[in-house]
Amino acid sequence: MTLKSKCILWAVPLLFLLLVIPAWTQDAPDAAAEPAKTAPIPAGARLDMRAAVQRGLDANPAIVAARHALLGSESGRKSALADFFPTASSSYGWTHEDRVPRQSGVRVGDQDSWAYQFNLNQPLFTGFRLLSTYQKARLAKEQNEDKLYQAELSLIQSIQTAFLSLLQGRMDVKSAQDSVERLKSQLQVTQAFYEVGLKPRLDVLQAEVQLATAQQELLKAQNAVDTQTAQLNTLLDLPLEAGVNYVGELDYAPFTRTLEQCLTQAYKERPDLRIGEKSVQMAEKDSTITASAYYPQVSADYNYNKAGDDPLTGESKHLSNSNQENWNVGLNLQWKMWQWGSTYYAHDQSQETVKQIRSELDKTRLNAGFEVKSGMLSMQEAADRIGVARKSVEAARESYRMALARYQAQVGTNTDLLNAQSDVSKSEAELNGALADYAKALSNLYVSMGQKNPGLAIE
Numbered sequence: 001m002t003l004k005s006k007c008i009l010w011a012v013p014l015l016f017l018l019l020v021i022p023a024w025t026q027d028a029p030d031a032a033a034e035p036a037k038t039a040p041i042p043a044g045a046r047l048d049m050r051a052a053v054q055r056g057l058d059a060n061p062a063i064v065a066a067r068h069a070l071l072g073s074e075s076g077r078k079s080a081l082a083d084f085f086p087t088a089s090s091s092y093g094w095t096h097e098d099r100v101p102r103q104s105g106v107r108v109g110d111q112d113s114w115a116y117q118f119n120l121n122q123p124l125f126t127g128f129r130l131l132s133t134y135q136k137a138r139l140a141k142e143q144n145e146d147k148l149y150q151a152e153l154s155l156i157q158s159i160q161t162a163f164l165s166l167l168q169g170r171m172d173v174k175s176a177q178d179s180v181e182r183l184k185s186q187l188q189v190t191q192a193f194y195e196v197g198l199k200p201r202l203d204v205l206q207a208e209v210q211l212a213t214a215q216q217e218l219l220k221a222q223n224a225v226d227t228q229t230a231q232l233n234t235l236l237d238l239p240l241e242a243g244v245n246y247v248g249e250l251d252y253a254p255f256t257r258t259l260e261q262c263l264t265q266a267y268k269e270r271p272d273l274r275i276g277e278k279s280v281q282m283a284e285k286d287s288t289i290t291a292s293a294y295y296p297q298v299s300a301d302y303n304y305n306k307a308g309d310d311p312l313t314g315e316s317k318h319l320s321n322s323n324q325e326n327w328n329v330g331l332n333l334q335w336k337m338w339q340w341g342s343t344y345y346a347h348d349q350s351q352e353t354v355k356q357i358r359s360e361l362d363k364t365r366l367n368a369g370f371e372v373k374s375g376m377l378s379m380q381e382a383a384d385r386i387g388v389a390r391k392s393v394e395a396a397r398e399s400y401r402m403a404l405a406r407y408q409a410q411v412g413t414n415t416d417l418l419n420a421q422s423d424v425s426k427s428e429a430e431l432n433g434a435l436a437d438y439a440k441a442l443s444n445l446y447v448s449m450g451q452k453n454p455g456l457a458i459e
Helices: 003-025 049-059 061-082 129-195 201-235 259-269 271-294 342-408 414-448
Strands: 087-096 112-125 297-308 325-334
Touching: 049 061, 049 129, 061 129, 129 201, 129 271, 129 342, 129 414, 201 414, 259 271, 259 342, 271 342, 342 414
Parallel strands: none
Antiparallel strands: 087 112, 112 297, 297 325
């Protein structure tokens, strides 16, 4: 055999490993799971709730991690698929004997020998183990898709909650600023009355105390706004001091879906329910894999052997042609027929695991229904509070105008005016809180239904 022929012979197994198997197992990449490359946000950019949510979905590290987990599970699926195809292995070695091999006084080999073996193995029947393993890997990928969706829903809820708290904080700041301005004006009037002897010093001191209290409330409201802005920047993977302007207003729009519609949506779309269903199916595949030990394992083999007295396993002077180069094919059957109940009890354990996971899925479904019902009740409560709070604000403002006019006309007391001003601040804060609570309840309701709604648009 020529050197060229020998090199070709050696290259066949290597080409098989490098080209054939990857070609069988390669699929198109999952573009949807590829982590997105986020563009930087310029200073002074304006982001509404929808844009903020989209930025978070693109850049938040938790979402990026979930996308990488999904890509990894796709590789696991391909790895399980590859096990269906034949595997190739080869070995090459050198052996030195302490004496020349002889048989009946005739030399039958060399003290130094070189051997090369090549094996091709194809599994034919594995008791459904390979099939179930692949199906389980595919389910794991689908489960990671649902986990990615669940992570996105959780992030949307966090961003919307922080965004709504920021809008509420800005309204509280505006209310506190108005309160401070009213109290400053009131202090000036009270001071003027005191200087001409129309009011006692007590009225001035009370006005000063109320003004200082309002200024402290204003500082707290401004700090809350700064805190919520920093939290939003963190959720959106932006620098803490990023100069982003979050825009939006708290408003009320009635929710028109019924409880039955919401429950139907939740049972169909909630990712935790789909994750639970995949977990049950994966446990069933594990049970099938365990039961595969009941069945015989069948495979086919092709073997090629070559030996010689030089490193390229060339011709040998002392080996016959059959010993120097040969090949064979065969079928192999292996069946473990008795293991003292090991397989039986392992299979029984796997079936109990299936029942356990199925019961946990039933519990998750019950909790899903409760979350939808609870979300609707919270939203209805906040909606009712909005109507009451709006009337309260109108009444409080009118009461303040009347108290101010009576005080300036010297027919009302300073205490009445301070109380009226305090009522305005409280009623405005209650309205701000009711509007924010309604929007947060709406956000929680959409998440409990498994539905993405980045801009909280009423559908």
